[in-house]
Amino acid sequence: MKLSESLASRDERFTNTVIQMMRSQSYRELVAAQMFGYGLQFVPDRKLLKFMAWHVQEETTHYIDVAKLYEKHVGESVEPWVHARIAQKPMTFAESWLELAIAQWLYDRGGFWQLQEYEECSWEPYQTIVEKIIKEERGHQDLGQKYAVELCKELDDMTEAQGMFNKWLKQGLLSFGRPKTEGNEYAISVGLKKRDSGEVMKDFMLDVFPAIREAGLQLPPIESLGMEFPDDIPWEL
Ligand SMILES: [Fe+2]
Numbered sequence: 001m002k003l004s005e006s007l008a009s010r011d012e013r014f015t016n017t018v019i020q021m022m023r024s025q026s027y028r029e030l031v032a033a034q035m036f037g038y039g040l041q042f043v044p045d046r047k048l049l050k051f052m053a054w055h056v057q058e059e060t061t062h063y064i065d066v067a068k069l070y071e072k073h074v075g076e077s078v079e080p081w082v083h084a085r086i087a088q089k090p091m092t093f094a095e096s097w098l099e100l101a102i103a104q105w106l107y108d109r110g111g112f113w114q115l116q117e118y119e120e121c122s123w124e125p126y127q128t129i130v131e132k133i134i135k136e137e138r139g140h141q142d143l144g145q146k147y148a149v150e151l152c153k154e155l156d157d158m159t160e161a162q163g164m165f166n167k168w169l170k171q172g173l174l175s176f177g178r179p180k181t182e183g184n185e186y187a188i189s190v191g192l193k194k195r196d197s198g199e200v201m202k203d204f205m206l207d208v209f210p211a212i213r214e215a216g217l218q219l220p221p222i223e224s225l226g227m228e229f230p231d232d233i234p235w236e237l
């Protein structure tokens with residue numbers, strides 16, 4: 001590692017937290033590119049193909065943006081870390097057009113909400129890059145939801161769609177990390193992020209409720225997700 005001045009001048013905890021933030025984000029952007037790229041085979045027509053290929057391109061660009069930032073400030077490539085992480089924790093893929101639309105609706109949205117917590121990040125190089133990425137992510141948000149809801153409304157039997165929904169809801173919620181950890185508290189105290197992960201989970205749930213209702217889906221029992229949640233998470237449609 002050969003830290004840039006703006007990281008070398010900070011204390012170790014701050015620097016390590018920033019490094020961790022860039023690593024996790026580059027992982028998330030790259031698996032998004034890979035997952036949506038894998039999904040191209042299920043896209044039903046050329047208009048949607050154009051949209052999905054554009055989305056893959058954008059996630060790829062986000063990955064490269066973060067990887068470049070990392071290299072500039074940490075003095076080494078993030079790629080070995082990211083590839084090791086993918087090998088250790090492989091991404092689940094969507095295996096149909098319906099599942100791809102649901103994944104885009106929930107997984108991509110999780111990343112979007114997560115990034116918003118870094119909008120005012122006290123480490124300026126990250127804040128600048130996050131601002132650009134959020135602007136672009138905003139453009140992905142509504143289309144996945146629209147297709148997912150439309151497809152669900154056409155179904156007579158919701159069993160399969162409900163299973164996909166449960167799976168991707170969890171993937172979306174995992175973007176935020178565990179609530180109330182010491183790391184969360186530290187990052188908030190030095191202005192790296194805005195709020196505790198639990199608060200972001202709550203916003204995310206409220207954001208997806210209207211489309212869940214419209215699609216005719218149900219919330220899975222909260223314990224079935226096997227995750228930690230804040231006590232006051234909204235869990236009723
Ligand atoms: Fe992205």
Ligand SMILES: [Fe+2]
Binds near residue numbers: 032059108111137140
């Ligand atoms: Fe995205």
